Each structure stands twice: as C-alpha cells, then as structure tokens.
C-alpha cells in the first residue's frame with residue numbers, strides 16, 4: 001500500500017459579518033478566470049445570490065441558475081450547460097443542498113468552486129463530500145473541497161434558528177463518530193488519524209463547553225457554529241473520509257430518512273442519534289442530551305415529529321446503511337436492545 005495521501009483543503013476561508021462583500025477579492029486572489037456560474041436557491045437568492053451576481057458582473061461574465069430540486073439529475077444538467085457555456089468556476093450562494101449540487105458539478109467539470117453558505121445547518125459547507133438524492137435514496141459521494149468558503153455570519157444569523165441548531169446536532173455527532181472510528185481501528189485495524197480525530201472531537205467540545213449565544217441566534221454564537229462546521233469539514237479532508245464526523249448516529253439518521261416522512265432535519269436526527277449511540281458506547285449520553293435540550297434542539301421522538309416505532313426500526317436498520325463502516329452497531333441491534341436504548345435515553 002502506498003504510504004502517502006492527498007489532503008484537499010479550502011484555500012481561502014473568510015468568516016464574519018458582511019464578508020459576502022469580499023467575494024470579488026476572493027475570486028481574484030484564487031485567480032479565477034473564465035465565465036462564472038452562480039448557483040442559488042429560491043429563498044437564498046434574495047439573501048445572497050443576487051448580491052454576489054451584482055458584485056461580480058462588472059468583472060466576470062456571470063450566469064445564474066436557481067436550483068429547484070437538489071437531485072443528481074439536476075446536477076448533471078448543470079454539468080452539461082457548464083460544458084456548453086465554458087464555465088470557468090462555480091459559486092454556490094445558498095443552503096446545504098445548493099452547495100452539494102455545486103460541489104459535485106464543479107468536481108465533474110473540474111473547475112474551482114466557492115461555497116457561500118446562507119445557513120449553518122450541516123458540515124457539508126466546507127467538506128469534500130456531497131450528498132444528493134439519487135432516485136429514492138440519498139447517496140454520499142466523494143467530491144472536492146471548495147477552494148474558498150465565504151461564511152457571512154450576518155446572513156447566516158438571519159436564517160431560521162432551527163437550521164443553526166441542526167448544525168449543532170451535526171457537530172455533536174462528531175463525539176460518537178470518533179468513538180466508532182476508534183472502535184473500528186481496534187477491532188478491524190481500520191486506518192485511524194489521531195490528528196483528524198482530535199480536531200473533530202475538539203470541535204464538538206467547543207459547542208458542549210460554550211453553547212452561549214447560539215440559541216439566541218446572535219452573531220457570536222452563529223460564528224462559533226460556523227467555525228465548528230468548517231473544522232469538521234477540514235477534519236474529514238485530513239482523514240480522507242467522513243469517518244471523523246459520521247458514524248453510527250449518521251447511519252441512524254439516514255435509516256430514519258428512509259423510514260419516516262417526518263421532515264426532521266439531518267442535524268436534528270443526528271443529534272438524537274448521538275444521544276442513543278453515546279448510551280450504547282457506555283459514555284455520558286446525558287451530557288449530549290442536556291446540551292441539545294439547553295439549545296432548544298430536539299432530544300425525543302416527539303420533538304423530532306417521528307413515530308416511536310420508526311425510531312426503533314431505524315435503529316435496527318442503521319447498520320445496513322453502510323455495511324463496510326464498522327460502528328458500535330456491529331451486526332445490528334436486536335429489537336429488544338433498540339427499544340431499551342431508546343427508552344433508557346428518553347428518546348421514546
């Protein structure tokens with residue numbers, strides 16, 4: 001086996017209130033050339049997309065595309081148009097899904113990509129993985145990390161607080177993701193990176209130890225969440241996989257996506273999954289529950305809007321989501337064990 005690896009990290013990361021106005025400077029600093037394509041969403045166009053176009057169109061030839069359905073198909077259409085119109089770079093000004101479409105399209109077109117998140121709902125804003133709906137199922141695909149991340153905390157603070165709290169759930173998930181990773185390292189000899197694991201754990205500790213200002217949605221609180229999400233993305237880039245930020249709690253969330261039509265957010269489900277997986281690891285699950293509770297994020301099935309039976313089914317099914325990824329779920333929970341873990345932790 002070759003003992004070398006590539007770590008692809010964002011080169012320019014700009015965080016703070018009003019930094020969207022730096023978009024031209026970032027493009028010029030990254031030496032972006034050619035035609036620019038700005039991808040945005042229905043609501044996020046007003047929040048960020050429009051302004052980005054206004055700032056850039058004096059210098060670059062810019063076209064805009066509003067993403068309606070963040071599907072694999074939609075992404076492929078963008079790749080086709082991108083080829084025809086000789087796109088030189090892509091900018092995503094929008095939520096997680098717009099960013100995922102841009103990330104994959106830019107990977108396929110082999111052009112640079114800048115991520116301008118309008119919310120802090122999950123750790124995909126700076127990571128090298130994208131998850132898109134492919135028919136019925138959500139698949140997580142290896143892509144490249146953005147060359148630049150512009151996280152305007154004034155814009156993100158104006159997004160619904162529920163999105164930021166969901167981001168917190170995705171950050172807390174790092175706790176059990178790292179425990180699962182260490183377990184897989186011990187039991188299966190899976191490659192493990194001390195550096196990536198430490199960064200990932202530190203990221204969740206920051207939210208656990210100083211959650212002040214987050215639920216109030218003030219800029220300082222939002223900034224903390226944004227930094228943590230970007231650090232999670234960097235930890236994944238260092239590891240060369242999503243291992244440091246995605247373990248059994250993510251499998252539970254993905255299983256729930258297939259079983260329940262509740263409309264709970266990814267990070268909300270991961271937060272609840274983290275409580276249960278901490279319990280299964282024999283660790284301090286109450287601490288995770290208490291942090292989520294103090295933030296006002298869901299900690300129970302009813303707060304997620306999910307049937308209790310669906311929680312049990314998702315727990316039983318979770319290990320089949322990524323069979324190659326060894327976690328505390330091992331070969332699967334029995335119905336009895338799934339019920340006990342959800343009851344003991346108060347999730348059902």
Ligand SMILES: [Zn+2]
Pocket residue numbers: 122123170246250266270
């Ligand atoms: Zn996640």
